[in-house]
């Protein structure tokens with residue numbers, strides 16, 4: 587039992603690292619449409635309707651949601667920073683778009699988005715708290731203090747895999763690759779919530795970066811939208827894993843599958859089968875762990891179903 591716990595604790599920590607979890611703060615689920623209605627009108631992806639977009643002074647977004655602004659002219663005019671970090675700017679027709687996650691790791695409060703050089707525009711991003719569920723585990727003090735030395739070979743492979751995942755997400759298409767609304771990759775019940783806070787003896791040990799959708803082993807897994815396969819391989823912790831790039835910094839990931847049915851570099855259409863539900867990697871039963879990652883932060887994938895990406899009516 588102790589051995590199992592130690593192994594699981596190690597895996598959970600590594601899984602958290604791999605998936606980008608690991609922070610504190612309460613988290614969030616829903617995003618808000620942040621554009622004025624006139625700008626939010628559905629149009630073809632990448633071609634927002636307004637010729638001269640109005641730039642808001644302040645936007646509100648919940649933890650785990652997204653926000654965006656449209657700026658006039660090409661991206662070269664708008665080097666941008668959010669919370670002090672450089673962020674990508676993509677072309678959107680004759681305009682530019684900055685589309686970012688309000689990570690569940692951001693504490694609620696005001697943040698600054700700046701774009702431009704000489705007289706940069708400044709938008710206050712007000713991140714609102716979201717009440718994420720908490721999964722509390724109690725273990726004995728002896729168990730909690732046990733630290734199992736990692737096998738260096740395993741640790742090295744895990745580090746390599748983390749780099750591969752980061753690299754796969756780092757070069758997104760400058761143009762949207764999606765077609766219309768996003769769809770559920772598999773039907774099933776949600777067995778673990780997005781942003782779930784894991785606590786061991788009261789201490790936060792990790793965050794759940796996506797949705798776990800329980801479904802029978804072998805159920806086909808569909809591409810939630812069109813894109814390019816930027817990673818399709820077996821990883822130690824996440825098993826058979828596919829990452830799809832949809833452009834503008836958005837990727838979706840599909841973990842623990844029993845089979846991979848696509849290869850890296852392949853273009854896939856929305857609804858195309860990319861694999862089958864399984865329990866490979868660190869998983870206790872067949873399910874699909876599904877994530878949506880947007881330029882450095884995870885968002886609740888349901889937002890893509892309910893609200894769509896910018897410019898697409900769900």
Ligand SMILES: [Zn+2]
Nearest residue numbers: 778797798875
């Ligand atoms: Zn999961």
